[in-house]
Amino acid sequence: MARVAFYTPMKSPDSPVPSGDREMARNLLAAIGAQGDAVDLVSHLRVFDKTGDAQVQDKLRTEADAEAQRLIHTLAPDTALWVTYHNYYKAPDLLGPRVSRARKIPYVQLESTRATSRLTGPWAGFAQAAHEACDAAQVIFYHTANDLITLERERYGSQQLIELPPFLPRADLPGAAACEGPMLVVGMMRHGDKLASYQILAQALALLDGAWSLNIAGDGPARAEVEALMAPFGAKVRFLGQLDRADVQAHYQKVSLLVWPGVNEAYGMVYLEAQSSGLPVVAQDRPGVRDVLAPSDYPKVEDGPAGLAHRLQTLLANPSLRRDIGAAAQAHVAARHLQPAATKRFWQAVRPLIGGQK
Structure with missing residues (x-):
């Protein structure tokens, strides 16, 4: 068994603010430790600059310097590996490479991205730090084909790039x-990409014929805007508020399909959850999203709300098609997107780095 140092520069797994990043970080902690290895969340330092502010970046670098020195001297003596989740230009890993070098332990990354276009501009320093952290990793696990493009182009030396599908x-x-x-929507109500998905959805709903209804699970600072978008549909749309995982899971059993356009989703854990319950998913064919969806007839982005509406109309009119697509989706998740497969793939690549396979 090995002891693993785990770190997430963007958001700690125990953050009180729900998000896909927090969810995936928690999943990774569980998967890495599933064979009995010890996984320590070694730092809660958040190195994240949302706006490209040089003063913020300078302050975070100073904090990271102190934290790195602390960890070099206090990391558990038997720590055999450092793992960083989600190193990118707004949240570079300023700890892992330094501590790993000082403690002479392997360093690997999960879901990292390289953004050479950000090496100039307000995030230039942080983008360079993220780039250098990628270079330091012996293994980088990627979740989507889109991430692999730049990771492969900028691959450093004999670095391994290994797919680890979201799970x-x-x-x-x-x-x-x-x-x-x-129908069911599960989506946070935030301004930006989430609200953009709600806008596309509302436009698609306006094109539907016949009787239909929609439940929306989610809440957030853009709630008023989402309610305004759905107001024209009256009682057809029901707001459930923010639900915990058990309640969302219960709702999967009570609906006909999950719909979510997926604007700029990294991949979307909700798609995996719905498919695992045998639900058909209606989403636009987007990078990242397509990495977690079972093969099916997804509307193209360029087809806009009309394409989404057409797909919804087809499924609403055909219960047997919904069940067939749902069964195929469930089989897809079983084969590719459950924790045991992730644990196996991670340790097959990493165990040799720490002196012996299990």
């Missing part, structure tokens, strides 16, 4: 949904 923190599947009832 659910479970070893089995829930029962299959009946694929009956209202």
